Amino acid sequence: MQTEKVAKHIINWLKDYAVNAKVNGFVVGISGGIDSAVTSTLCAETGLDVLCIEMPIHQAASHVSRAQEHIKQLKERYPNVKDTRTDLTPVFEEFKTEVSLDGEQATVDMALANTRARLRMTTLYYHAGLLGLLVAGTGNKVEDFGVGFYTKYGDGGVDLSPIADLLKSEVYKIGEYLKVPASIMAAAPSDGLFGDSRSDEDQIGASYPELEWAMEKSENGMTEKDFSGREKEVFKIYKRFNNSNKHKMVAIPICEIPNNLK
Template structure:
């Protein structure tokens, strides 16, 4: 990848899109991870107003520290960057008291997705205040490979500047645009469960393995073409790719036959 050219292309694309939409800048949820670190830096590089919002919900201190380090670094580098911190923990806890109690095994996942949707609502609150665009932080593997995001949570955005980049390419740009080393070295996690589980723990495969699987799918390979760990990874990828198509494809519209109208 031609990192410098790709970086400048994304920056120009962001700026052109915002100006054509007659918007004043961008708002980005900053989590302390590489994707939000790169996205917020690219937005800052446009020279347009860039608001970095930290939204902890029972967040691990290590994630909070990385997010704050990154925001502080961005504000030092770019005069157009500002920040806000909204502690959503009490909002989340109050929400739990208002919904029916359940012992269903899907409860943890439902609450994890609720966290993401509370954050999306918060970002759009700031976006509405300032006429900003909500910049998405999803990469290609997450958004179009395994669907590893929350519909109308971190998937609820106005534009997706890094969604055509593989995770490895995001790291390349992160290094080029000087995202803090602590973020570059951190184990990827969505931080939605309030514990130390990583993305790999949840998915069952690393991003390097998933990138390999995406390339195998592009080549039309089948699971039986592989054995051992490769087959296991490919089957994980294909299963997630299949069941999460409802996130990737546009919302289905029930089109009424003309003769019925």
């Protein structure tokens, strides 16, 4: 990948889109991870307004410290960057008092994890509406189009996706070029939706390099019969996530009414 040229292409694309949409810039949720760090830095490079928002909900301390380190560095480098912090923990706790928490614990935990993401989406759009900004998504290609590892109408609810055509490994290359803090470059990827430091690999069962490999093999028409051992296991993991999350990756089904019934 021609890293510098790709970065400049994304920056120009972001700026052109915002200018044509007649908005002031972008709002980005900052998690302390590589994807939000790269996305916010690319947005800052446009010279347009960028609002970085921390939105902790019982967040792991390591995530908070990395997010704050990144925002501090970004504000020192770019005068067009501002930040704010919205502690959504009280909102989340109040929400839990108003809904039923009955059911299998794993199911309840997942529903609440997705609720965290949707509360954050609502917060981003609130600020975007106030300030005339676009919500910039932070999903990469593997997450968005491979395993569907995001929350529908949560972190998947965005106005534009600047890094969604980049594999995770390519996001890291862009991050190195953009001088993203070393602590973020070295951190294990995590969605931060469970209030602890569990990684994406802990949840998925495969690393991003492995998922990139499986995504490539799947796109080339290969099946699990073509592999054995760990490769077969990883391929099955990829296909399971890809199939179960397909509803996130395709357009919402519409019941089309035949003309003779109208």
